[in-house]
Amino acid sequence: MLKNKHIALYISGSIAAYKAASLTRLLVKAGAIVRVIMTTAATNFITPLTMQTLSKHFVYPQQITTADAPVAHIALADWTDIAIIAPATANIIAKMANGIADDFATTALLATTAAKFVVPAMNEHMWNNPATQHNLTTLRTNGVTIIEPTVGFLAEGYAGKGHMREPSDIVNYVASATMPALLANKKVLISAGGTKEPIDPVRYITNRSSGKMGYALAQVAQQMGAQVTLVSASTLPTPPGVTIHKVTTAQQMQTAMNDNFKQNDIVIMAAAVADYRVLHVATQKIKKTTDNDQLNLKLVKNPDILATLSQQKTHQYLVGFAAESQNLLANAQKKLINKHVDMLVANDISAKDAGFNSDNNRVTVLRPHQASQVLLLASKQQIAKEILTIISNEIKNKKPCD
Numbered sequence: 001m002l003k004n005k006h007i008a009l010y011i012s013g014s015i016a017a018y019k020a021a022s023l024t025r026l027l028v029k030a031g032a033i034v035r036v037i038m039t040t041a042a043t044n045f046i047t048p049l050t051m052q053t054l055s056k057h058f059v060y061p062q063q064i065t066t067a068d069a070p071v072a073h074i075a076l077a078d079w080t081d082i083a084i085i086a087p088a089t090a091n092i093i094a095k096m097a098n099g100i101a102d103d104f105a106t107t108a109l110l111a112t113t114a115a116k117f118v119v120p121a122m123n124e125h126m127w128n129n130p131a132t133q134h135n136l137t138t139l140r141t142n143g144v145t146i147i148e149p150t151v152g153f154l155a156e157g158y159a160g161k162g163h164m165r166e167p168s169d170i171v172n173y174v175a176s177a178t179m180p181a182l183l184a185n186k187k188v189l190i191s192a193g194g195t196k197e198p199i200d201p202v203r204y205i206t207n208r209s210s211g212k213m214g215y216a217l218a219q220v221a222q223q224m225g226a227q228v229t230l231v232s233a234s235t236l237p238t239p240p241g242v243t244i245h246k247v248t249t250a251q252q253m254q255t256a257m258n259d260n261f262k263q264n265d266i267v268i269m270a271a272a273v274a275d276y277r278v279l280h281v282a283t284q285k286i287k288k289t290t291d292n293d294q295l296n297l298k299l300v301k302n303p304d305i306l307a308t309l310s311q312q313k314t315h316q317y318l319v320g321f322a323a324e325s326q327n328l329l330a331n332a333q334k335k336l337i338n339k340h341v342d343m344l345v346a347n348d349i350s351a352k353d354a355g356f357n358s359d360n361n362r363v364t365v366l367r368p369h370q371a372s373q374v375l376l377l378a379s380k381q382q383i384a385k386e387i388l389t390i391i392s393n394e395i396k397n398k399k400p401c402d
């Protein structure tokens with residue numbers, strides 16, 4: 001969601017400055033173009049070379065030439081779409097609140113009209129000081145967003161409020177703030193990952209699904225303002241702000257989906273559910289024998305979770321996925337009809353540059369009585385945004401009798 005956004009990351013002098021390195025990596029990974037500005041105090045905690053390497057650009061004001069100098073802060077201020085001040089010390093907060101511009105960072109901050117996100121990091125007593133709280137109130141009044149610190153272990157050796165938010169939370173917060181709230185007041189239930197069906201205490205049957213598409217849908221839906229529940233058979237880290245239910249088998253996934261189905265408005269089955277499970281799971285590890293070169297496992301069909309959910313459907317908008325290695329559209333069209341869903345997203349898993357385990361995807365969206373819609377190769381986050389935008393339009397246009 002931050003693709004091609006111009007982000008100016010201002011680092012001030014706090015021990016949390018080391019976290020600015022992973023913050024930069026995540027912003028770059030999200031497609032943003034990042035320029036880093038460091039105060040002199042910040043350079044005592046983390047080197048400009050680290051930040052230059054990660055942002056792929058020189059660090060301000062380190063290498064501004066004499067020719068640039070008279071206008072560099074204005075050029076940077078005008079270039080900026082989003083300014084993030086992380087970590088923000090009590091000192092830089094005080095300067096921003098009072099319009100003090102006595103170095104490159106504070107001068108550029110005073111000059112920029114871009115959206116500003118201040119991410120404080122400081123000692124709890126400095127945070128609670130009335131002067132700091134007054135300055136934060138001033139910044140909020142001036143339209144600056146404060147991403148509040150949490151209670152955590154401080155560098156001083158004790159726990160207190162002042163712990164800077166984790167880089168992934170900061171990226172999610174900024175992405176949410178720049179995302180249209182298309183799913184505000186909506187509840188979204190998503191399944192993700194490949195189920196694992198046990199054979200014995202050691203082995204299981206699974207598939208190549210990573211869960212990345214389902215997780216991207218969960219993350220973007222949350223950023224669009226939805227309350228998101230993720231039923232996951234994947235080990236990926238939980239997206240911020242998403243409620244997670246971890247499952248292993250198809251039967252556990254079905255129970256979790258059934259338990260949550262009624263109260264949700266949009267239900268997306270992005271999981272790769274095993275079609276079959278082992279009929280008799282061995283209680284002890286199955287040993288290889290010298291007299292038998294073959295081992296037969298009897299499999300029994302798993303329930304089709306999506307098809308059973310469609311039978312319970314009341315107001316829910318129901319979405320299925322179809323991973324196909326041949327006859328993509330014909331097979332997907334059949335599933336759209338047979339599973340009685342509102343939307344089917346068809347995935348060509350034979351493509352080398354997309355699909356299973358890839359960070360990218362290319363899909364075709366099918367809906368009953370509508371022309372199919374191709375979503376071109378893009379990051380799974382971008383594909384998720386496009387799918388959820390289509391869903392939000394469908395819900396908006398849906399008449400109560402539909």
Ligand code: C5P
Nearest residue numbers: 269270271273303304305306320321322
């Ligand atoms: O029939 P197929 O497995 O190709 O259908 C894919 C869609 O059905 C996906 O949305 C998948 O999550 C769902 N599914 C299911 N239960 C199964 C198998 C697939 O809900 N047992």
